[in-house]
Amino acid sequence: MAKIISQETFDEVVKENVVEFSMNVQEAKDETVKQFEAQGINLANIIKNLTINEETGNPVLNETIEQLKTISAGGDVCSSNLPKLLDTLAFECKVSVPHRVMAAKLGANETVSHIIHLALEKREVIDSTVMQSALTAWNEIINKQPDIFNDKSLFLIIDIFSKNLGDAFTLLCLQHLKNATLLHEINRQNIMNVGILTCLKPLLKTENPEVLKETCSLLRYLILDDDVRIEFSKAHEHAKTIAAEVLVELTKLLPIKMKDTNVLSELLLTIAALTVRHEFCVQVEEAGGVKFIRDCMKEHSNSIRVSKETLKVLRALVGNDAVKNNILKDGLAKIIDEIINIHKANELFARAALHCLSTVTLRSKENSQLLFEAGAAETIVETMRLHPTSKLVQRNGAWAIRNMVSRSREQCPTFLSHGVEDILKQAMDTYPDVQYDLKAALRDLGCDVKLNEEWTGIKNKIHIEN
Structure with missing residues (x-):
């Protein structure tokens, strides 16, 4: 050993x-x-x-934390040396996760949070540089080690929110909460249980685009289900709670933020993530969401990111059958086809686009017909032809084809005339693990395909007579 x-x-x-x-x-x-x-x-x-101090031979990280502990214990947060020490700590923690773990073991998290607490009490005489440096260092310490987040940290952040210290501090607090929620279900539950939405809702009215983007991002972090240590998460419950509070407000922000593609993408992504129940689909539609999405697609047709996020919202909205029946009216089917043709060479976009088409046309002959009339058959086939090495593009394309033709057999000759049979058969040879989906598309197109009987039951060797 x-x-x-x-x-x-x-x-x-x-x-x-x-x-x-x-x-x-x-x-x-x-x-x-x-x-x-x-x-x-x-x-x-x-x-x-x-990093080693050349004069003393000690690690700079250790020396910095010891000096910060002395300042924290003495309450001397007006020390001129404090911002430099905090910046050094942040720099050292930024190097690697082991550096941050070591800093936490040496008590850096508790020390810095106590300094922030003292600075809040004396903020009238404290230079804002101290708070800025302290929050930055605090964020670096917790990055990728959310286990050190605790109730004191949470209530300290809420205290900072309540004091309205400015956008710079708000951004740092939002980033800290994101670091605390990533891969940590218990932290997410604790944050939701203290009513964090009371602090976050006012931020949706901000004029600062960075604050709005970080707020949307945090809302999505609160509905993650990424902690393998927890058997059952509350991601869906959190999504319902958040959606009930802010979904309509987020939808109404779309036309206001139409010119800023970065903010617009964050809003669309958040709306798609929060639309987890059929009544929320109706709320988004009634708030003008479908019209706004149509406007987004027209105005930002050349933006891959905005186009991809709009398709995600559409995919979420068709969770309600009534919304699904109305969603492609007023020319949206043609717009979708045009956007896919613009960006179909991008693999990530192609995946999302074909997935959206398969969802919109699922059990909907009307939507299938509208997309077919808009030229979607050729678009689907050409998109699949462009990405023969992408298993997900081929699978999603097969889903879209199957849902398009399953209730509209008259579309089959058009799909076949574009050479879809050869594409699907080639994909079957390349990706045997998605053969079922590819065979289903070939079957519904009326092509010759060998279907395997997956299960034939148990055959007893002993004949049982009555």
Whole structure:
């Protein structure tokens, strides 16, 4: 079994090489590694790239945290040295996750949060640079280690929101909450349980595009289901709660933010993520969502990002049958076909577009007919032909074809005339794991296809007579 040492032991030897043997930092590190490896010690758990103070031989990260602890304990948040120390901590934590884990073990999270708390109490005499540096460092510490987030952190952020300190501080708090929610279901539940929407709803009225984008992003983070440690998440419950509060407001922001494609994309993505129930589909439609989407598609037809997000919203809205029946009226089918033709060479867009077409036409002969009349048959086939190496494009295309022709067999000759049979058969050879979907499309097109009987039941060798 390989021997290991602690980070403290490694750092002590580096320090000895710097102070006692007058080596430079790089020489001291190299010599220390050689010494331990010669002894058969495994250094896989050691952070070897810590910045070392050339005068003392100690890691800068350790020294910085110790100085910050002294300031925090003394309450001297007016110290002129404080912003520099906080900036150094942020810089060191930005290097890697192991640096951040080490900083947290040394108490950096509690120390910095206490400094922020003290600065809030004395904000009339505190330079805003201190708060800016403290929040930045705090964000760097928690990045990719949400387990260190706790109730004190949460209530401190709520306190900052309530004091309306300005957009710069609001942005940093939003980013901190995002870091706390990623891959951590319990943090998401705790944040929702304290009524965070009370703090977030007013931010939707901001004129600052960055604040609005970060707010939308945080709303989506709160409905993630990405924590493998939790068997059942509350992602759907959170989505329902958030949608009931802000979905209509987000929809009404679409025409207001029509000129800013970055903000517009964030709004569309958030609306699609929150539309998780059929009544929410109706709310979006009644708030003018379908009309706004049509306007977005017309005005930003050359933007791949906006076009892709509009298709995601459409896919979400057809979760309600009544909305689905009205969604492609007033020329939207033609607009969708035109947009797909503009961006069909982009694989990610092609996936989303074909998935949208398959959802819109599912069990809807009327929508299938409107898209067919708009030229979607040729568009689907050409999009699949452009991406023979993309399994998802081929699968989504097969879904779209099947849903288009399943209730409209008269469309089959048109699809076949564009060479779809060869494309589907080639995809079957290339991607055997999606053969079922590809065969289903060929079957509904009326093509010759061999269908395997997946299960024939259990045949007893012993004949049982009555």
